[in-house]
Amino acid sequence: MERSFERYFRQNHLPHLWCPGCGNGIAMKAIVQAIEQKGLSQDNTVIVSGIGCSSRASGYMDFDTLHTAHGRAIPFATGIKLANPDLNVVVITGDGDCTAIGGNHFIHGCRRNVDLTVVMFNNNIYGMTGGQASPTTPIGAKATTAPYGSVDRTFDACELAEAAGATYVARSTAFHVTHMTNMIAAGLDNKGFSFIEAMVQCPTAFGRKNRMGGPADMMKWMRDHAVMKAAWDKLPQEKREGKFPIGCFLQTQAIDYDTAYDQVIKRAGGAAK
Numbered sequence: 001m002e003r004s005f006e007r008y009f010r011q012n013h014l015p016h017l018w019c020p021g022c023g024n025g026i027a028m029k030a031i032v033q034a035i036e037q038k039g040l041s042q043d044n045t046v047i048v049s050g051i052g053c054s055s056r057a058s059g060y061m062d063f064d065t066l067h068t069a070h071g072r073a074i075p076f077a078t079g080i081k082l083a084n085p086d087l088n089v090v091v092i093t094g095d096g097d098c099t100a101i102g103g104n105h106f107i108h109g110c111r112r113n114v115d116l117t118v119v120m121f122n123n124n125i126y127g128m129t130g131g132q133a134s135p136t137t138p139i140g141a142k143a144t145t146a147p148y149g150s151v152d153r154t155f156d157a158c159e160l161a162e163a164a165g166a167t168y169v170a171r172s173t174a175f176h177v178t179h180m181t182n183m184i185a186a187g188l189d190n191k192g193f194s195f196i197e198a199m200v201q202c203p204t205a206f207g208r209k210n211r212m213g214g215p216a217d218m219m220k221w222m223r224d225h226a227v228m229k230a231a232w233d234k235l236p237q238e239k240r241e242g243k244f245p246i247g248c249f250l251q252t253q254a255i256d257y258d259t260a261y262d263q264v265i266k267r268a269g270g271a272a273k
């Protein structure tokens, strides 16, 4: 295959520091493929990330990038979008960054319907800081902070985004690469808050602790437990046990934050952007 994607990456920042077999690279590549699929200009696209293993991606991607503070990628991205609505703004965040430290920013970004594409790399754990349980760690799964299994109920980040007001919500996995690319590409099309949960394997902090085997085994687990939404909708409740849906869960329209602000500016007698 033509190696045309090299131009999207900062060669002098590679090789990356992710562990061998980590799924983050697959999700990062899917974002770049979606950007290429949609024909977005590299010079007109900004990548904003928070803190964590996933958020290292912004350092490798040759766009205008911002590696921000823990949990704060969405507010930084909101500021960029309001300052220059012509930019395509993509946020890369992790499950801890997005739903714990940045949880409030996440729900209010959804509520405001800011025109951002937020891709949450969900590895079910805090990888970079040593394997602490995150809000998406499954009940009963082990973490360094939950050596006998987590008792906290798990956030479904897609349901959270839907309930909070996002206008595009989807999930995919590192096993379903083309599907993941398509889910992100559709998010880039949406004028409003797009949320894509990209499930990625973390063989080091999550897989090892939970005896899930190597990276390939973890990807096979995703293959065997993910169910496409159309099939999921027809699945009786008892057959859903232990499985999870992937696909587009919500695609709707609502006024986005830039447009709403333009209307306020006009009402106040100013010139809209």
Ligand code: SF4
Pocket: 017, 018, 019, 021, 022, 023, 024, 053, 054, 123, 127, 128, 201, 202, 203, 204, 205, 206
């Ligand atoms: Fe990837 Fe996990 Fe290693 Fe972080 S700790 S780089 S998420 S495999």
